[in-house]
Amino acid sequence: MDRNQLEEYKLLVDGQLPWPQTKNLMSSYKDRDRFFKILAIYQDKVQWQEKILLPIGENLFIVQKGKENIVKCTCGYEFGDYRQNWKLQAVMVVRKTREDLERIYPHSDVCDPSWMEIREFICPDCGTLLEVEACSPGYPITFDFCPDLEGFYKEWLKVPLGSE
């Protein structure tokens, strides 16, 4: 990979790429292997060896561990099979009182706690905030994304899952 391009993608992944370049990337053609280039950058950033198959959040990845595909945090904490909702294994903070909500939305911008609560999902190991959802009180925990991993690799990337 072109050195400048690699630097640009690294900054993009870190959220440090200035807006004009980001916009430029968005508006121009995508290189055929962009997905694998980005995966390689993520793989470089983590300390563990398991192969990243798909990033599903800023700090969450579906990785290949032995014959299983599991969800793993940047810190190495494992949430289990990717077909199960990883949020169920996370530490959860629910902001459902006005006081709690006001700590995030000061002044009058706060929502009505009888209509909406904010649930924060935190890694039990490193304490990183992994995901936030806003739901009505009592609504089941949402399962954001259960990808068709095999189909994605075979149909879109044109390589067998885990072979690259």
Place this chain on the structure above:
Amino acid sequence: MNNSPKARPVVAGIDAGGTMTDTILVDETGTFTIGKAATTPKMESLGFLESAIEASDYRGISVQEMFKNVDVVLYTGTGMLNVLLSRTGRRLGLITNKGIEDMVLMGRGLQSWGDYSYADRLHAVTHQHPKPLVTRRNTLGVTGRIDHMGDEIIPLYEHEVEDAVNTLLERDVEVICICFLFSQVNSLHEIVAEKIARSIIADQQKTTELLCSHKVRPVIREQSRLNSLLIEAYATGEGRKQLESIEKVARENGYRYGVQTLQSFGGLTSIRHPNLHETMISGPIGGVLGARYISQIIENDSLVVSDLGGTSFDMGIISKGQIRIEQEPLIGRFKLNLPLIAMDTIGAGAGMHVRVDPLTKKVSLGPESAGSEPGPVCFDNGNHIPTICDCNAILGRLNPDYFLGGKVKLNVDLAYEKFKQSCVDVLGVENVYDTAEGMLKMLDAEASVALRRILSAQGIHPSEYTLLSYGGSGPLHLGGYSRGIGFKDIITFQFAAAFSAFGCTTADFQKRFSRSVHMEIPLVFEASEVKHTITGINDIWEGLKTTALEEMISEGHASDQVEFQPLFLMRYTGQLEDVEVFSPLSRIEDEGDLNQMIATFRHIYRNINRSVSDYGQTSVSIMEMGMIASVEKIKPRLAKAKLGPALPPGQAFKGTREVYFEGRWTTTELWEMDEIQPGNIIKGPAIIEHPATTLVIHPRDSVFMDEWSMLHYRHSQEGIE
């Protein structure tokens, strides 16, 4: 035009574009010489002087001799626009009404995508508001409100103004801006706040500047008025410094007067013009001014102008002598209520990158361009992405040893190699030359479609219109992009590359003042209403005239030389857009005069929108009244010569070169543009070369030079055989 006889030079027009700075030197007989140098954005006076030296060299005089002789030095640059785009302006504070402090952050929706390509407009993920010129923290609201009728609803809380001023001074802002709602109708609160601020600034012995929206632009539409105010405060400080440094250089070299610059509606003014943001966009409009001037010579007042440069293709229309003025243009992604000569622009130019998508094999031009640094691949300056210019070089259309008169040697082999690598091989085709020609045809097609679009949008039939083509790359692609549209005539110039600078020198000294109003003129009205309306109109015009005259006199013009043109913006009541009308009368006396105003509006409305669009029995509203004060200035004159024989003189012939046209290499005659004489006809395939531009004549087409030395391009089906 160059090497003209030695008459005294009287006007020097300098236009600093994004890439090149052009100087046009006009002498008292109206003949002119042209100089070109690279633009130096950080220190514009360097490029200015370099370019002026070259223009003087062509006349065989020193630059000092030139500056000593000229009466007018006219400079249009990009300094202020650069300050705005690079966000390197002054630190601002804003005092506004309590409750609308977020107006700066919220902006207008279209500011987040206004200058995007069609694809990006559709993809909302790319939309982004421009970075505000004043921080939210330094935007302070004070209690007080005037409504849209100008009535005070809540009095101004003066102690809050005092607190706000003190806070901003503590934060060490460089300019305090004051913008209250509806100050264009009643500026009382702004005046009071300004007074308070001024006294606090004086007490604290600070040098903080103070600007009020009712002084900068007392025109309706809050966001645009606010933007105009902020840009004036933000960008013009540095811009004025650049202009002053240019004046300094001119004076050091013997110039005796003040340097002039051009306002976006087409009038000249001193660089000490109070609202300098009005001069921010002036380069591109020079072309339209030049076209208006040319229209008098060719006796056709309906023209389409087209300016093809390195990065953009700008188009404008003059219909029956009427130049379209846009009242609320987008500049640096901010909406301003600033009258600007309307131009349509698409991203298409000779510096445009040519790309092929490796996945879909789709070919696209731009949107980025190589600019002057590093330039196209063939400049051999570090760029490896091929451009349209490289395609022209590969096909033999550009002379590798005569680009910019030989200043830049083109590396055609490198262009070929890179083009093959990143386009031809990716496409998986064999023929490099066919592919390169295809790219040029794509650019021609994009420009042609854009022209057709603005023609059909205005309901114009091209057979009534003459196309003017200029800009450094205009003549290079003229034959391609004008083909098949059916213009009455197609004209380009020996000085095509400096036509905008030429156009600027045809402007007069002008000041334009306007004020928003809302006067509905019903179809049937009472006598008392007529009297009220007439008094209102006359009072506003008188007020504007007094201000305009004062400013003209302060810039050193004699009061008896100042001519006034009252104008008004009118619409059929209920419509959303205004039409600018130059009033046929300078004062309204009775109902008959009022009807004459309305008749003039209807006439212009029909000219712009065609007769079928006329409204018939509908009342009209005046939305803005204005006054233009002008003083005439000496202009360049095209020299008229007798038509000679069709055969060009021997010294114009430069030999032949193999050029790729329509899928094969064709032996093509080469001519030197400055040696072509009036009456000469050159048949294609041929290439007419000039240090600053190249005119390509396609096979079977021809070019004729008329008695004014204008070049008429004739497509084969409209040939002159």
